[in-house]
Amino acid sequence: MSKYCEDCGCKVYSGRCSNCHEASFIYHEQYMNPDYLGNGQQLTPPDENSDFMRKVREQDASLRR
Numbered sequence: 091m092s093k094y095c096e097d098c099g100c101k102v103y104s105g106r107c108s109n110c111h112e113a114s115f116i117y118h119e120q121y122m123n124p125d126y127l128g129n130g131q132q133l134t135p136p137d138e139n140s141d142f143m144r145k146v147r148e149q150d151a152s153l154r155r
């Protein structure tokens with residue numbers, strides 16, 4: 091089931107727009123996805139204090155509203 095963002099028209103995965111929630115999208119669909127690399131390995135998530143993870147937390151918080 092695929093959906094498109096009401097704001098920008100980009101594809102929405104698991105409730106996250108690949109554009110509006112880009113950091114959260116990348117984090118959950120790539121870093122947290124055991125199938126993403128296809129070789130049984132997972133990407134190492136960025137540092138908790140990085141700008142990227144700060145954005146992920148902000149975007150996740152806005153998604154729960």
Ligand SMILES: [Zn+2]
Pocket residue numbers: 095096097098099100107108109110111
């Ligand atoms: Zn969007």
